[in-house]
Amino acid sequence: MLQQVVNGIIIGSLYALIAVGLTMVYGILRILHIAHAAVFVSGAYLGLLVYTYTQSLILALILAAVGCSIFGWLIQRFLYTPLLTEARIVPLIASVGLFILCEDLFRLLGGPYIRAFKVDLWFDKLIFFDTVVTAHQCLIVIGTAACLVSVYFLINRTKLGLAWQATAQDMDTAKAMGINIKQVINFNFIIASSIAAIAGVLTAINYNSVLPTMGSVPAYKMFAIVVLGGLGSIPGTIAAGLIIGMAETIMSAYFGFIMPRDAIAFSAMILILIFRPQGLFGKGV
Amino acid sequence: MLKAENLSVYYGAYRAVADLSFEVGQAELVTFIGANGAGKSSTIRAILGLADRIEGEIWFDGQNLKNVPSHERVKMGIRIVPEGRKIFPELTVLQNLQMGAYFIKEKARFNRNLDWVSELFPILIERKNQLGHHLSGGEQQMLAIARALIGEPKLLLIDEISMGLMPIAVDKAFELIKQVNAEGMTILLVEQNAKKALTVAKRGYVLETGRIVLQDTASNLQQNPLIKKAYLGG
Ligand SMILES: Nc1ncnc2c1ncn2[C@@H]1O[C@H](COP(=O)(O)OP(=O)(O)OP(=O)(O)O)[C@@H](O)[C@H]1O
Numbered sequence: 001m002l003q004q005v006v007n008g009i010i011i012g013s014l015y016a017l018i019a020v021g022l023t024m025v026y027g028i029l030r031i032l033h034i035a036h037a038a039v040f041v042s043g044a045y046l047g048l049l050v051y052t053y054t055q056s057l058i059l060a061l062i063l064a065a066v067g068c069s070i071f072g073w074l075i076q077r078f079l080y081t082p083l084l085t086e087a088r089i090v091p092l093i094a095s096v097g098l099f100i101l102c103e104d105l106f107r108l109l110g111g112p113y114i115r116a117f118k119v120d121l122w123f124d125k126l127i128f129f130d131t132v133v134t135a136h137q138c139l140i141v142i143g144t145a146a147c148l149v150s151v152y153f154l155i156n157r158t159k160l161g162l163a164w165q166a167t168a169q170d171m172d173t174a175k176a177m178g179i180n181i182k183q184v185i186n187f188n189f190i191i192a193s194s195i196a197a198i199a200g201v202l203t204a205i206n207y208n209s210v211l212p213t214m215g216s217v218p219a220y221k222m223f224a225i226v227v228l229g230g231l232g233s234i235p236g237t238i239a240a241g242l243i244i245g246m247a248e249t250i251m252s253a254y255f256g257f258i259m260p261r262d263a264i265a266f267s268a269m270i271l272i273l274i275f276r277p278q279g280l281f282g283k284g285v
Numbered sequence: 286m287l288k289a290e291n292l293s294v295y296y297g298a299y300r301a302v303a304d305l306s307f308e309v310g311q312a313e314l315v316t317f318i319g320a321n322g323a324g325k326s327s328t329i330r331a332i333l334g335l336a337d338r339i340e341g342e343i344w345f346d347g348q349n350l351k352n353v354p355s356h357e358r359v360k361m362g363i364r365i366v367p368e369g370r371k372i373f374p375e376l377t378v379l380q381n382l383q384m385g386a387y388f389i390k391e392k393a394r395f396n397r398n399l400d401w402v403s404e405l406f407p408i409l410i411e412r413k414n415q416l417g418h419h420l421s422g423g424e425q426q427m428l429a430i431a432r433a434l435i436g437e438p439k440l441l442l443i444d445e446i447s448m449g450l451m452p453i454a455v456d457k458a459f460e461l462i463k464q465v466n467a468e469g470m471t472i473l474l475v476e477q478n479a480k481k482a483l484t485v486a487k488r489g490y491v492l493e494t495g496r497i498v499l500q501d502t503a504s505n506l507q508q509n510p511l512i513k514k515a516y517l518g519g
Pocket residue numbers: 296299301319320321322323324325326327328368477
């Protein structure tokens with residue numbers, strides 16, 4: 001049981017990392033940024049590329065974050081910003097289109113097969129009684145915690161973070177207070193894309209694989225997670241990521257015969273939409 | 286200090302404000318009066334660069350504001366008390382005030398201004414860690430005024446200060462406007478409560494369906510039989 005909880009936390013924290021970016025983008029632009037999953041996959045490929053050449057995990061994480069920030073910023077600048085005045089479905093469709101296009105690009109550039117992402121850490125695993133925590137799992141927990149603490153710090157303890165919160169609550173008034181909205185949007189996409197990149201690298205390490213379609217399950221699952229957490233709520237999204245990761249792991253270990261693993265997030269989403277549409281932690285939209 | 290020439294404000298193809306020309310001098314207190322939908326808020330928002338599309342020219346401190354984005358205008362010293370208060374609901378009172386003083390970098394200067402607005406509105410400091418949406422309507426209006434004042438406005442735009450305040454608080458608010466104006470702050474005041482507005486203002490413009498139909502000193506407007514009938518209740 002404890003082993004399943006550990007595995008659940010690992011999966012859940014990776015989900016949380018991906019979904020936080022989605023919720024941040026929604027919070028400011030009110031766009032469902034499905035192409036965020038493409039940013040996540042490009043993070044995994046970039047990380048693998050850098051790691052293969054340098055054998056440095058730190059460098060792989062940093063360069064993947066930088067590369068993905070640029071990618072995310074480009075999406076914002078050239079896809080979303082021109083479409084902001086259109087009906088909300090238009091940028092959503094554009095986002096889905098870009099995601100599909102990117103999957104094909106990854107296939108063309110990276111090859112249609114699975115690439116291994118094997119990282120050697122300085123220890124192998126920790127064993128507490130009969131619970132095994134691998135070194136890779138430790139890495140994921142530390143990496144996730146570091147990312148989430150940084151996001152918390154940036155949002156709650158910096159001036160730009162305050163402007164971010166104000167803009168998410170009321171963009172028009174934030175403008176009237178003298179906030180440079182473009183700067184807030186850039187800040188938003190840099191944070192969201194950086195942590196998606198880190199999530200991509202960590203996920204690749206966790207499964208020891210990078211493949212063109214590794215974004216498709218997260219693409220729809222992150223959607224379920226942000227609905228569960230309350231669209232736009234960062235703490236809600238983190239909690240929802242952990243809950244889904246945990247529920248999936250435990251249910252598939254003990255009740256795997258009832259429904260397939262990936263259906264769990266969606267059953268939760270449907271129940272939430274019916275009974276509590278503002279999300280478990282949301283305050284209503 | 287502020288000057289508009291042939292200002293028109295559009296919402297899509299609809300022209301809400303047509304060919305407005307007006308002026309607010311240094312340290313002057315000017316009021317816009319007009320019925321619902323006359324275009325007062327649209328004009329105020331255009332001055333701050335918040336309108337979708339305008340025609341005509343706006344000048345502030347000798348500078349043409351064409352192509353100057355909102356945040357630069359705020360930096361130049363234009364502040365607003367927006368219609369409907371527009372407090373950030375999930376920020377604390379203190380954070381709302383920080384938003385009003387976003388361009389004030391020095392901590393000491395911010396604290397000095399904070400002391401000043403806390404003297405004006407002691408209730409806000411008692412509640413400084415409460416979320417904006419937990420304040421009552423009247424308290425939110427005080428916060429909206431404090432949030433504008435704390436940023437040291439050169440030009441203060443006020444879109445209906447009396448809204449949601451009880452009569453004694455309305456008197457206090459107008460008293461405050463008069464006082465900060467006497468100390469040299471330039472103010473453009475939009476009001477439903479024309480009677481009150483004309484007692485504090487030096488000059489006034491009367492707006493009807495997006496056009497200025499009359500402009501005069503406040504005392505002349507108070508005497509004007511047409512204004513008396515339409516806006517002062519008899
Ligand atoms: N966002 C908008 N979209 C379309 N039309 C608008 C919008 N805002 C205002 N209008 C129109 O512009 C005109 C002027 O509105 P405005 O809000 O400036 O009036 P106002 O004088 O401030 O009125 P009130 O006293 O009710 O606040 C009105 O006819 C209104 O319907």
